Amino acid sequence: MDGETKPHVVARTAALLRAIAATEPNGASTASIARASALARPTAHRLLSALAEEGLVDRDQRSGRWSLGPELYLLGSLAANRYDITDSAGRILRDLARDTGESAYLSARRGGETVCVASEEGTFPLRSHVLHTGIRLPLGVASAGLAILAHLPDREVEEYLACVDLTEKWGPSHASTALRARLSEVRRDGYSTNPGLLVEGSWGMGAVVFDRRGEPAWALSLTGVETRFGPTRRAQLGERLLASAHALSQSLR
Incomplete structure (x- = not known):
């Protein structure tokens, strides 16, 4: 050709x-x-x-x-038997959206990207519309990709950062130094926080979901408006995300 x-x-x-x-x-x-x-x-x-x-x-x-x-x-219906976890995640996404009022998402890792594969709208009338099913984002950009990247081995993280320039499209807040600082915060807290770095005023939080081999293959995330993500509530949402991600990881095993 x-x-x-x-x-x-x-x-x-x-x-x-x-x-x-x-x-x-x-x-x-x-x-x-x-x-x-x-x-x-x-x-x-x-x-x-x-x-x-x-x-x-x-x-x-x-x-x-x-x-x-x-x-x-x-072809996809056949592959779903091996890779699809949306059925397992459906109840967890619905519970997250209902109990927090924020929109809940499930994203899958695909190489150096995350792909949003399922979502559930929250009940709070003001919503963030940054994410939608099918959107692809580089690891380290949105809260889901940040959570996954933080749980990869250091060698893989450094190899990834050495071959991408996230600042070209996503701005200086995604420079390697700033990104490494956020990865440290994720490893400290267990969950990720995106403080309006994609769209001003639109916050997100994420927690990693592990596959049967214990590798970070998916992430649950919540998005909403900044006023809903104060320090106290952020800690509560983080704990809820971690519990939900753990439950989903366990169900896959």
Whole structure:
């Protein structure tokens, strides 16, 4: 394919699928997918057309917008037997949202990112809308990714920080020095706190969920407006998150 190596094509294809997934359920235009995946528009269109022939993506003939295809649903339903924990997490998310009033989320680690895979809206009328199902964020940016990163071995943390520059998109508050300080706080408290670093006035807290091997594979998080996250209540929310994350970790074992 135009002299491209197979691994290169696979990487580009994966980038396209992730870009589409981030726009579900409304789909996305070829141009927006190309921008999100850092591909030239003709290249993106060519790859999308090939994926459509295999049923991996679908295109609305009227709007021209791309969505994930039926073949991905079939493949995903089979993979869910091994990787999906949303059923186990459903009750815990509902209880968190009901008891705290804040919106609750479950995020999965995927390499150097977290992917939000399930959510439950809180009852408090003022809400934070930073997170949504399907959003991908680098480790160390949102509270879920911060909690996961803090529980990785030091060697993995240093390797990760050496190969990413989070300041380019997320600002100086995500420089390595500042990030290391927050990781120390997570290790001290057990839970993470994001004090409005993504969107001013929107706070988040997270606690890691361990898989059967004891590795930090997921995280539960709560988000809300800053006025709901005073010091006393923050400690209470942190304890509640830790208890919920522990219960979910235990249920997976």
